[in-house]
Amino acid sequence: MRFLLVALLAACASRVPIEGPDAARLRPLVEAGQREVVAYFGAPFAAPYEVRVFADRAALDAHLRVLWNDPSVKTECWMVGMGAAAELVLLAPSSWKQAACEHDARDEVALARLVTHELVHVYHSQRNPSLEAGTEEIQGLAWFVEGLAVVVSGQLDEERLAAARAGTVPAKLADFWSGPNRYGLSGSVVRYLEARYGRAKLASLLSAPSPAAFFAALGLDDTSLLSRWREHAKMPP
Ligand SMILES: [Zn+2]
Numbered sequence: 001m002r003f004l005l006v007a008l009l010a011a012c013a014s015r016v017p018i019e020g021p022d023a024a025r026l027r028p029l030v031e032a033g034q035r036e037v038v039a040y041f042g043a044p045f046a047a048p049y050e051v052r053v054f055a056d057r058a059a060l061d062a063h064l065r066v067l068w069n070d071p072s073v074k075t076e077c078w079m080v081g082m083g084a085a086a087e088l089v090l091l092a093p094s095s096w097k098q099a100a101c102e103h104d105a106r107d108e109v110a111l112a113r114l115v116t117h118e119l120v121h122v123y124h125s126q127r128n129p130s131l132e133a134g135t136e137e138i139q140g141l142a143w144f145v146e147g148l149a150v151v152v153s154g155q156l157d158e159e160r161l162a163a164a165r166a167g168t169v170p171a172k173l174a175d176f177w178s179g180p181n182r183y184g185l186s187g188s189v190v191r192y193l194e195a196r197y198g199r200a201k202l203a204s205l206l207s208a209p210s211p212a213a214f215f216a217a218l219g220l221d222d223t224s225l226l227s228r229w230r231e232h233a234k235m236p237p
Contacts, residue, residue: 020053021092026115030088033116033153037123040152041203046126051088057099060091068134077101081114083121083149085132090118116153123206124148130209137210143176144214147186148202151194156187161233164188169235173222174211192229193218 016030030051038044054060057075065073067084080091080100093105105111124145125132131145138145150156164184170176176185194202197218208214215221220228229235 016048017050018053019050020090021055022053022094023051025093026051026053026090029112029115030119032112033119036116037119037152040199041123041206042200043203045123047085049086049088049122049126051090053090053092055092056095057091060089063089078103081118083118083125085122085125088115088118088122090115113153113155117149117155120149120152121145127206128209135209140174140211141208141214143173143186143189144205146177146182147188147190150183150187151190155183156191160184161188165233165235169230173226188233189225189229192232193225195232196228 016034018027018030034045052063054063057077061073061075064075064082065071067087067089077099078101080093080096080103082089091099093111096103096105103110103114121131128138130138150160160181160183162184164181167179167181167185169185170178173189176182176189179185190202201218205214205217208217211222215225218225
């Protein structure tokens with residue numbers, strides 16, 4: 001009896017709070033996404049977090065203005081989710097038809113991947129105060145932050161890889177998370193790192209506060225990484 005009670009308490013304690021619309025639809029996606037992220041990195045989330053869902057873009061922006069302490073925040077129509085250390089913020093999928101572009105809430109697989117993508121940011125932010133603070137230095141690792149979320153969530157599909165291969169490759173890794181092929185480019189570099197160094201190494205790089213710290217821990221500079229990736233990904237010269 002006592003064991004059952006303890007087990008029940010543990011189950012309740014690990015239940016992620018979800019506040020706002022579409023909670024019933026999102027709960028299984030959040031729970032599955034959390035399991036995927038934990039399995040990928042081989043360690044639990046470092047802290048509890050909650051999911052906050054907003055009924056429309058005005059409510060989402062109002063929340064982000066407070067969260068980021070920036071009264072000028074006005075999100076673009078494609079922006080429907082955000083992950084920080086203590087919360088996963090979402091625009092309610094039931095409002096996407098009116099309030100968002102480039103997303104189809106009827107696509108259950110894409111929605112599940114999007115939730116997992118943001119959960120990778122939550123996980124990463126819990127292990128990296130610079131990412132949580134949004135420092136200027138961490139911007140230089142946007143390709144890693146986003147590429148990792150793209151890979152772990154399953155968003156790096158053949159279509160995105162093919163588009164990246166067919167497009168122009170930026171001269172600097174720091175510019176990979178930009179332009180229409182940012183998912184394919186950034187994700188592809190992270191996939192190379194995963195294949196070459198393994199997931200445990202990727203997990204150890206989560207805390208790097210700057211590109212300098214990242215490449216020192218990797219034991220490779222950005223130029224060498226770029227040329228090795230080109231070879232591995234069979235990018236046209
Ligand atoms: Zn992202």
